[in-house]
Amino acid sequence: MDSFITGIEDEVLGDSNNKPTTAFVIVESEKGFMLLYNRYYSRWEITGGYMELNETPRDCAIRECKEESNQNITQLEFVGVAKYKTMNAAIYYSFLHWEEPFIENDEISALMWWRSGDNITGNADAESLKLINLYTSAGSCHIR
Secondary structure, three states: OOEEEOOOHHHHHHOHHHOOOEEEEEEEEOOEEEEEEEOOOOEEEOEEEEOOOOOOHHHHHHHHHHHHHOOOOOOOEEEEEEEOOOOEEEEEEEEOOOOOOOOOOOOEEEEEEEOOOOOOOOOEOHHHHHHHHHHHHOOOOOOO
């Protein structure tokens, strides 16, 4: 990540320099933070992906979470925009009160709940863990 922009969602996303092409969601429950095992990249990561035509970053975050994990998130807190050399990613947070059964799919083969400091068996996406740590260290207000 080259930089991270925070602020009011409409203002940050309204700036053409911050226009995202992807959206990611840091999903938390009483069990910890949700990580999904991406079979293509062979690593654990947070949920998210590329926006579809005429889709808002918020709608993309909700859709990707459902497609990848079978979890229904409704309340999203805008965290900011992670700026990379090749893209901008809108980052959201959601607290999951009710867990749906995980359904394996073409992209994602497993779901785990991770707490900071826990060991992860297998390869973990460093950027995903960085975003979780950035969110938790900022003392952001959790949706509950």
